[in-house]
Amino acid sequence: MDDVRRWLTERLAAQVGVPPAEIDPDRPFADYGIGSRDAVGIAGELEELLDRPIEPIVLWQQPTLRRLADSLSAEHPPLTARAAQPSAEVSVVGIGCRLPGEVDSPAQLWRLLRSGGDVVTEVPADRWDTGPVPEGTTTAGAFLSRVYDFDAEFFGISPREAVEMDPQQRILLEVVWEALEHAGIPPDGLASSRTGVFVGASTNDYGRERLADPAEISGWTGTGVAASILANRISYVLDLRGPSLTVDTACSSSLVALHLAKRSLDARECDLAIVAGVNLILSPAITVNFDRSGAMAPDGRCRPFDAAADGYVRGEGCVVVVLKRPEETDGRHATVIASAVNQDGRSNGLMAPNPSAQRDLLAEVYSGIPHETVCYVEAHGTGTPLGDPIEATALGTVLGRDRARPLLIGSVKSNLGHLEAAAGIAGLVKAVLSLEHGHIPPTVHYRSPNPHIDFDRLGLAVADETTPLPDGDALIGVSSFGFGGTNAHAVLRRP
Numbered sequence: 222m223d224d225v226r227r228w229l230t231e232r233l234a235a236q237v238g239v240p241p242a243e244i245d246p247d248r249p250f251a252d253y254g255i256g257s258r259d260a261v262g263i264a265g266e267l268e269e270l271l272d273r274p275i276e277p278i279v280l281w282q283q284p285t286l287r288r289l290a291d292s293l294s295a296e297h298p299p300l301t302a303r304a305a306q307p308s309a310e311v312s313v314v315g316i317g318c319r320l321p322g323e324v325d326s327p328a329q330l331w332r333l334l335r336s337g338g339d340v341v342t343e344v345p346a347d348r349w350d351t352g353p354v355p356e357g358t359t360t361a362g363a364f365l366s367r368v369y370d371f372d373a374e375f376f377g378i379s380p381r382e383a384v385e386m387d388p389q390q391r392i393l394l395e396v397v398w399e400a401l402e403h404a405g406i407p408p409d410g411l412a413s414s415r416t417g418v419f420v421g422a423s424t425n426d427y428g429r430e431r432l433a434d435p436a437e438i439s440g441w442t443g444t445g446v447a448a449s450i451l452a453n454r455i456s457y458v459l460d461l462r463g464p465s466l467t468v469d470t471a472c473s474s475s476l477v478a479l480h481l482a483k484r485s486l487d488a489r490e491c492d493l494a495i496v497a498g499v500n501l502i503l504s505p506a507i508t509v510n511f512d513r514s515g516a517m518a519p520d521g522r523c524r525p526f527d528a529a530a531d532g533y534v535r536g537e538g539c540v541v542v543v544l545k546r547p548e549e550t551d552g553r554h555a556t557v558i559a560s561a562v563n564q565d566g567r568s569n570g571l572m573a574p575n576p577s578a579q580r581d582l583l584a585e586v587y588s589g590i591p592h593e594t595v596c597y598v599e600a601h602g603t604g605t606p607l608g609d610p611i612e613a614t615a616l617g618t619v620l621g622r623d624r625a626r627p628l629l630i631g632s633v634k635s636n637l638g639h640l641e642a643a644a645g646i647a648g649l650v651k652a653v654l655s656l657e658h659g660h661i662p663p664t665v666h667y668r669s670p671n672p673h674i675d676f677d678r679l680g681l682a683v684a685d686e687t688t689p690l691p692d693g694d695a696l697i698g699v700s701s702f703g704f705g706g707t708n709a710h711a712v713l714r715r716p
Contacts, residue, residue, distance in 0.1 A: 226290040228270060232263060233286060246287035250280055251570025256515075257607040261673075267293070277673060278611045282576040284569030309487040311494070312553035312716065313653050315404025315543035317396040320637060320647075321363040321536060327403070331654045334636060334662035335687060341521050341534055341638055344502075354505045359512050361521025363536035363638035368392070368501060376458055385445030387427040389499045390454050392539045393420065397455050397495055400541035405552065406493075408459055417463030417491035419482040420452040421475030423642035426503035455495065463491030469642070470707035472601075473562075474498060475540070476645025476699065477709045480560040486546055494544040498643030501537050508535060514572075518604065523639065524666040525602035525632040526609050526674060526683050533603040536638025540646045542653075553716040555653040558696075561586040565706030572704045574608055579615035579708060586698075586710045592620050595628060595712070596690055597661050598698040599648040602632025603639055604666075610673040612700070617679025620698075627682035631664030645701030645709060652697040656715050661688045 226246070234241040237253045244253075255263075260277040267275040271293065283289040316327045322340035324330050333340070344360045371391040373383035383391070397418075401408040428446030432438065444450050448467045456465040464485055468478045475498025482494035502508065511517050518524070518532035547556060563582045565575035587595070598620070600612055613630065620628050633651045634640075640647050655661050667685040670676055676683075695715065702708045 225271075225293050226286065229286050229290055232266065244286065246290075247285050249284045249567070249569050250286075251284070251573055255280065260607070276610065276614070278576060278607070278614060281569045281573055281607070281611055284573070310547055310556050310558045311483045311486050311544045312547045312550050313542050313555045313557065314545050314550050314553050315400045315406065316554065316650055316653065317400030317403055317541040318539065318650065319365060319392055319396050320538040320540070321365055323366065327650065327654060330650065331658060334633070334651060334654070335660070337663050337665045339522070339636055339665055341536075348503065349505045355509055357512070358505055358509055359517045359521065359534070361534050362502060362508075363534065363538075364502065365537045368503070368537070371395075382441045382445070385431065385439060385441035387425070387446050387451070388503070389422060389427070389501050389539075390445070390451055392501075393451060393455060393497055393499055393541075394458060396539045396541045397497060400495070400543050404543040406543065411493070412460035413462055414493065415463045415491045416459070416461040416493040416495065417482060417485050418452045418455045418461060418465045419478040419485070419494060419496045420455075420467045421469075421478040421498040421642045421646065422448060422451050422467055422500070423469050423471050423474055424500055424502070424507060426501065426506070429504065429506070451499065463493070471703035471705055472639070472641050472644050473701040473703035473707050473709045474642040474645070476649065476701035476711060477562055477707060479542070479557070479646065479649065479711060480562050480709055482544055483557060483560055486544060492545075492549070495541065496544060496646065497539065497541040498640065498646040499539040500641045500643045502535055511535070516605065522666055523604040523632075523634045525600065525604045525635055525664055526613060526630065526671050527604070527667050528669045528671050530604040530606055530609055530671060532605055533634060534638040536634075536640045538637065538640045538643050538647060540643055540650055542646065542650065555656045555713045556716055558712050558714055559586050559590065560709070560711040562707065562709045565708065568706060571706070574611045574702060575706065576611050576615055578706070579612060579702070580618055582708050582710050583615060583619040586712060587619060590696070590712065592622070593624060594694045595620055595696045595698055597629040597631070597655070597684060598700065599652050600630045600632050601700045601702045602630070602634055602664075604632070604634065606673075609671055613674045613679060613681055617681050621680025624680045627676070627680050629661060629682055629684040629688060631661070631684040635665045635667070645699065648699045648701065649711060649713070652699050652713050655690065656695070656697060656713060659690050661690060663687055
């Protein structure tokens with residue numbers, strides 16, 4: 222162990238240009254500027270030193286020098302799982318969506334997915350007209366059309382107030398109405414009901430713009446751009462009396478919102494739950510940030526689990542599901558049987574995924590569930606060189622063992638881009654539609670496997686073509702991870 226620790230200390234010191242004595246063995250590698258490309262190089266050198274395979278993700282599994290040295294010198298401790306607390310199942314009874322490519326219904330979304338469509342285009346000409354955009358900024362994305370259109374009168378909102386409302390509020394009102402109608406529930410008949418509203422949202426481009434000039438702020442601006450009002454306005458307009466909250470855990474927001482809604486139904490805080498995710502790209506600011514952090518795909522294509530994966534592309538959209546307790550409904554599209562949420566804690570950097578946290582989450586949510594019944598996992602799958610191998614390794618470690626057939630994995634981000642706060646619920650609806658139609662649609666842009674993922678050893682395969690689901694008990698999992706480390710997973714079955 223001393224030899225390994227000494228080598229790592231000298232290698233890290235040489236990498237960052239400091240004397241070995243200045244290397245702190247308990248400081249995360251990310252603090253020394255070690256990125257995914259550096260990890261590949263260090264792993265390759267460790268393979269030669271130790272004469273055994275070393276995957277680059279080991280630097281994220283063991284994010285400090287001391288932990289890495291200890292791990293390389295001993296067997297990894299066995300995976301232990303905390304059993305998920307039993308909670309009641311919930312039924313998905315209605316779906317609404319507003320997605321790029323003029324996808325405005327579950328049926329249109331299913332046609333897009335079955336055909337292997339990709340809705341990524343260029344930013345609309347009038348979208349980023351508020352000021353100069355830095356040269357080289359990614360302009361590819363999956364964009365909605367007519368994001369500022371809104372029938373304010375229909376919802377009893379004055380034109381003056383509507384102008385101050387974040388378009389995310391406007392779209393949510395419309396898609397929530399459509400989802401309730403899809404469930405056969407008259408929206409205007411829910412007044413005074415114990416209906417909860419759980420919204421996942423993270424971006425606030427409109428708010429930054431409206432608050433930039435204090436002279437232009439009106440009496441409507443505060444409620445127009447507040448994140449809390451994304452959920453609260455739905456409750457106000459429909460006169461709903463259940464819990465009403467907006468969740469921001471970045472890219473896992475909407476799946477965390479689903480988990481909270483499921484818990485709320487189980488606790489009988491509400492009798493009906495509206496769960497939504499929304500994301501609009503009204504400013505280039507966040508895109509510039511992600512460009513400069515190296516997260517964006519240069520050609521605007523998301524390639525989950527592919528050898529050419531080099532980043533993701535941002536996407537817009539709003540997706541809503543309506544949930545009820547199974548015993549209180551006849552018509553349903555799918556059943557959520559389990560869900561869980563956890564946190565990365567101190568990983569190899571604030572935005573670095575934590576492999577052990579992902580394994581723990583999966584082990585918890587699948588405790589007591591026969592792994593062979595899980596046919597497919599709709600992965601977070603952002604198409605990043607580091608994130609994909611970490612996620613695949615966690616899935617294979619927990620679910621890929623001793624299977625007669627590989628566990629299929631894929632990601633709707635290959636079709637829609639990364640909807641960020643709405644990504645988790647978009648993946649969930651893909652899972653619902655797959656169960657309903659009996660097929661898993663293809664993950665597009667997959668040509669050859671990522672060389673840092675040992676698919677055979679992990680018992681995994683990418684669903685790169687339309688694949689029928691088996692009859693009977695067929696489960697689908699859905700993962701969603703936030704860049705600050707909040708992870709969520711849900712498991713669905715047929716009604």
